[in-house]
Amino acid sequence: MKYRQLGTEKLRVSAIGLGCRPLTDLDGGKNEARANQVIHRAIDLGITLFDTADTYAMGLNEELLGKSIKGKRDQVVLADKFGITKNKPEAEGRPVDGRPEYVRAACEQCLRRLNTDVIDIYFLHRVDPEVPIEESVGAMKRLVEEGKVRYLGLSEAAPESIRRANTVHPIVVLQSEYSLWTRNYEKDSIPACRELGIGLMPYYPLGQGFLSGSFRGAHELDPRDSRKKMPRFQEENIGHNLDLLARFKQIADDNRCSVSQLALAWILAQADDFVPIPGTTSIAHLEENAGAADVELSAEDLARIERIFPREGSAAGARLTRERLVGLNI
Secondary structure, three states: OOEEEEOOOOEEEEOOOEEOHHHHHHHHHOOHHHHHHHHHHHHHOOOOEEEOOOOHHHHHHHHHHHHHOOOOHHHOEEEEEEOEOOOOHHHOOOOEOOOHHHHHHHHHHHHHHHOOOOEEEEEEOOOOOOOOHHHHHHHHHHHHHOOOEEEEEEEOOOHHHHHHHHHHOOEEEEEEEOEOOEOHHHHOHHHHHHHHOOEEEEEOOOOOOHHHOOOOOHHHOOOOOHHHHOHHHOHHHHHHHHHHHHHHHHHHHHOOOOHHHHHHHHHHHHOOOEOOOOEOOOHHHHHHHHHHHHOOOOHHHHHHHHHHOOOOOOOOOOOOOHHHHOOOOO
């Protein structure tokens, strides 16, 4: 595994991280043994960055991760997120909560569920439009001063929010959706990060599984799969998108790597502080993803990829439903 540094404070993490959210999808979160195998194999592969959130399976994801890394805590960089309160009993109708008092209360619960004394990177999962970002980050800063948190991050924040937050306390990394077919933030948030020396932690780096190369059509999706509602996975769009994927696969074949490895390697080639966090419940896919760190792309490879997936976008259909786009990039 290769390693990278995030932010001006130079936090060292593996070039490929692990998004832990899918691990509580295993048999409704009951297959802890399998989840433990994935996490332990990730550590064996040299992966150090593990991402979770208090909203994933209502805290069960944090608990699972905390149990799994017991005795291995010094090998792990824990990234945790708070602030999405939709469906939580204490939410009082607020879908997002960035109030200072909630910042502290959420952190105490996260620490308990993770069974740790300190969270390495603590993210505001979504910017609360009703609370000045300075107040939210000010409360997070106090957690750093108290030794409960080491570094601060933001998720899905707009350039102005990023800049204002960074004046209160250094932000080490921004987490946003970013992949070959979702490059929207190259126009605004990513330039702000470059300006301030903030790293990027892309989630959905494989386009919600589409860029893994195994997807063949909407008919494959389980009726309960959230992608059934996503525009890019609809029948009217999927044919065009599969044509793009076929062209992309040729470049992967030429580089003797898998489609998913090529998609992750492309992200790594964009900047030396971009660290994707693909999620998986499969050890084989985990090992495949980790191998992306060793894929070296030439200028010609990158130019060929750009012609298929340009910055302006070539995929058919929006990345998310209108409902799910609300609250992003605030």
